[in-house]
Amino acid sequence: MNNLATRPLLGCIADDFTGATDLANMLVRGGMRTVQSIGIPTAEVAAGLDADAVVIALKSRTLPAAEAIEQSLAALAWLRERGCEQIFFKYCSTFDSTAAGNIGQVSEALLEALGSDFTLACPAFPENGRTIFRGHLFVQDQLLNESGMQHHPLTPMTDANLVRVLQAQTRQKVGLLRYDCVAQGAAKVKEQIATLRANGVGMAIADALSDADLYTLGEACAGLPLLTGGSGLALGLPENFRRAGRLRDVDAACVPLVAGxxxxxxxxxxxxxxxxxxxxxxxxxxxxxxxxxxxxxxxxxxxxxxxxxxxxxxxxxxxxxxxxxxxxxxxxxxxxxxxxxxxxxxxxxxxxxxxxxxxxxxxxxxxxxxxxxxxxxxxxxxxxxxxxxxxxxxxxxxxxxxxxxxxxxxxxxxxxxxxxxxxxxxxxxx
Incomplete structure (x- = not known):
């Protein structure tokens, strides 16, 4: 395994700093050596970069949409220059954004830049109580808009119907990949994605009630140029690269001691x-x-x-x-x-x-x-x-x-x- 290329396999763009760290954590758990950059790395910082995944942390969640798009496309260009084979756009597991959006607009811009016509949107993170059922986001046992997020000082969320929320933010047709399809496995999900694309759907909210659902979605989406979601959706991505023989057998979580x-x-x-x-x-x-x-x-x-x-x-x-x-x-x-x-x-x-x-x-x-x-x-x-x-x-x-x-x-x-x-x-x- 020592002759594996050192260029990153997965390139990630996160709309805030802790969201980036959350995603990086998930990738490390899956065995991917991961680094997180605060903004787009300079040439000096990027020199000698040796990682399976790079997560670029932006501060774009509450920016005007045009600025968020500009920053995200610049991050995409940097990641593609480094040879990243798949792009992940990460946002919060509570799907929060400004009233004018950003999740939809940035996803749309990334899709266009990648020459793709379809992506999933799945902020589910069951381990932290975020699940999606029939397109509605729950925080523990409460709908998103009854969970306290309706009082968020910057990005209040007053609607739990993610299909409706996302559709208001994009020109793409938004669909739903339902839980009963996901429960039938990756092959069935691939079939449903093909059906959604044939019907003109450019983005689909994906139901997910458990980590098993997220692994299924990850496997089914191995070939998509772009995925969008919370960190939970990244659970299944490392295994895609491992199955292809692309990951090193190392301790991805080892970091040095810091005194002080x-x-x-x-x-x-x-x-x-x-x-x-x-x-x-x-x-x-x-x-x-x-x-x-x-x-x-x-x-x-x-x-x-x-x-x-x-x-x-x-x-x-x-x-x-x-x-x-x-x-x-x-x-x-x-x-x-x-x-x-x-x-x-x-x-x-x-x-x-x-x-x-x-x-x-x-x-x-x-x-x-x-x-x-x-x-x-x-x-x-x-x-x-x-x-x-x-x-x-x-x-x-x-x-x-x-x-x-x-x-x-x-x-x-x-x-x-x-x-x-x-x-x-x-x-x-x-």
Missing amino acids: GEVVLAGSASQATNGQVAAWLEAGRPALRIDPLALAAGKPVVAEALAFAANAGQTVLIYATSAPDEVKAVQAQLGVERAGALVEQALGEIASGLRAAGVRRFVVAGGETSGAVVQALNVQLLQIGAQIDPGVPATVSTTQEPLALALKSGNFGGRDFFAKALEQLAGGAQ
Whole structure:
């Protein structure tokens, strides 16, 4: 197996940072050596790249559609230049995007650029409670629009019917690949895809109730130039390359130890992150809350946070996480975009200051927050290690002085995630 080519087989484009990490985690679990780039890699960063899969993390979920398309097509061009044989467009397992879209428009643009006429859209992630039945997305036992996602400050989701949501975002005809077809196996799915294409369908929402369904979909779609979905859909892709004799027999999850201080930074307002912050506080561990109104008033919030961390004598949590009604109250005063930008900038500056003070291990909650932190730390490429919780791996930066990071989507992780992530990062995520 040592004579296998080192060029990447699978090229992935993710619409936010933690989503990219989530996808990379899934590929590593399947045995694909995976690196994650923060934005399109420079020639210097890409030199000597040796991986089975490359995941390019963009920050395009809430951008105007034209900008999201432009960035995604640039990422596609880079991946194709490196010889990637299949492209995966990754978005959140809650299918969230702006009211004007982005999932549909970006998928459409990628399809056209690849010269293809069909792709699947499947955000299902059963391990984290996201399932799709008859085209409707469930979060645990609740419809998407009753799960708390209807209150998301940036991308509220008020409709669980994904066929309807996607159709509003694209000129392509949107269809449905139903659960009873998926249950009959990959051959039946291929037949149904052929029927959908013959009927002019360009994108199809795929039902999935279990990991077995996702493996079936992955196998059936081995020949599609483009797949789109949540990280769950990537479960079956490594095996396609393994069956073809294209993967090396190595430990894909091995990453180095990183020594130094540690911190938890949380900016997400999701239910899961609120629970994780509450668990930290209930344990009596030191924490400092960032007030967006104080930031807007020009108070020295960042300096106070750095002083708090320096004087605590133990690992601290610095957070802006709030309940939905509190978030709305702040947004009413500052505006949605300004409120979010103030918090992201502050947490990025805090991360940078902590790094200067010797912190080398960062646990970060929230997609937007993670994006701000990795940019502030000038992290450009991540090696993906072992899973901490479903959808969240340990990672280590591969440029400059190494940093260990756990970048968590707001909705992911158990209530004890912060403590678990700190323990795994300290142990090298082996």
